[in-house]
Structure formats: structure tokens, C-alpha cells
Amino acid sequence: VYPEGAPIHSSYPGGAAIIAAVTATLLKAFYDESLVIPNPVQPDPSDPTRLVPYQGPPLTVGGELNKFALNYGSGRTAAGIHWRSDAAAAYAQGEALVISLLREQKQTFREPFEGFAFTGFDGRRIVI
Incomplete structure (x- = not known):
């Protein structure tokens, strides 16, 4: 967590979360977002240096x-740089920038x- 008063820039909206939202939205627009990732793996709970098949x-x-975009904004909120509303506004603004x-x-x-065509962060289908 950052000390109070740091960083010394405005928090609203979260600029880094805008970049994450733009990146995720562009990739969803150009690629098949419904594609299922084949054979995903995860760290082995008993030995995190090994990977085991993902079960879920x-x-x-x-x-x-x-998840990438939302985790990015959430991490900056947890660090004390932003408020949740900063990230929510950033996702909407980043998506609107890409649509434009x-x-x-x-x-x-x-x-x-x-x-x-892609799915927005709010779940609606967007067709351009």
C-alpha cells in the first residue's frame, strides 16, 4: 500500500485500468472471444513449481x-492508488474509446x- 498522498495524481478514472480495458476490448474485437482455451494448467497446490491440469x-x-482487465484495476485499488469507482469508470471509458x-x-x-462484434464488460453484445 502506498503512503497517504502518494502517488500525487488524480485518481479518477484510473489511467492504467483504461489501458487494460482498451487492450482487452481490442483483442476481443479482433479474436474469437468464445474460443475455449485447450488444456489449461494451474500450479500444483502441493508443489507450486509444477503445473497440473486445470479442473474447473x-x-x-x-x-x-x-479477468486481465478487471484484475489490473482491482490490484491498483488494493494498493491504495485508486477507488473501485475509478476502475469502473476506467473500464467504461476504455471500452467507449475502442468502440469509437x-x-x-x-x-x-x-x-x-x-x-x-464482442461482449462488453457489462455483458451486452456490441456490434460495430
């Missing part, structure tokens, strides 16, 4: 990208293109 619900590309960028870029494509 299927892991998808979209789900893992969402993709709408603009779609108009410049010379080849036939059906558009982009």
Missing part, C-alpha cells in the same frame, strides 16, 4: 481477457467487412 469450468479467451476507434476505422476499409 471452461476458460474462454473473452473471459480471460476480462473501431467505428471510425470500419469506414476506411476498402475490402468487404461485416464488422466487429
Whole structure:
């Protein structure tokens, strides 16, 4: 945890969480986010230097990208740099930036293109 008053920049919205949201959203727009990750592994609880097969619900590309962005913002909240509301605003702002960028870029494509489609952080389907 950082000392009170550090860092000395505004907290709202979380800039690093915006970058994480932009990165995750762009990747979800360009790749099949429903793709199930084959043969995932996890650290062995009895020996963390070994990997063992993951036992749990299927892991998808979209789900893992969402976890990446959300964990990034949550970590900065836990460190005392930001509030939860800073991260929530950052996810919305990062996603909105990507939507705007993709709408603009779609108009410049010379080849036939059906558009982009992905699931937003709030679970709604976004089609551009």
C-alpha cells in the first residue's frame, strides 16, 4: 500500500485500468472471444513449481481477457492508488474509446467487412 498522498495524481478514472480495458476490448474485437482455451494448467497446490491440469469450468479467451482487465484495476485499488469507482469508470471509458476507434476505422476499409462484434464488460453484445 502506498503512503497517504502518494502517488500525487488524480485518481479518477484510473489511467492504467483504461489501458487494460482498451487492450482487452481490442483483442476481443479482433479474436474469437468464445474460443475455449485447450488444456489449461494451474500450479500444483502441493508443489507450486509444477503445473497440473486445470479442473474447473471452461476458460474462454473473452473471459480471460476480462479477468486481465478487471484484475489490473482491482490490484491498483488494493494498493491504495485508486477507488473501485475509478476502475469502473476506467473500464467504461476504455471500452467507449475502442468502440469509437473501431467505428471510425470500419469506414476506411476498402475490402468487404461485416464488422466487429464482442461482449462488453457489462455483458451486452456490441456490434460495430
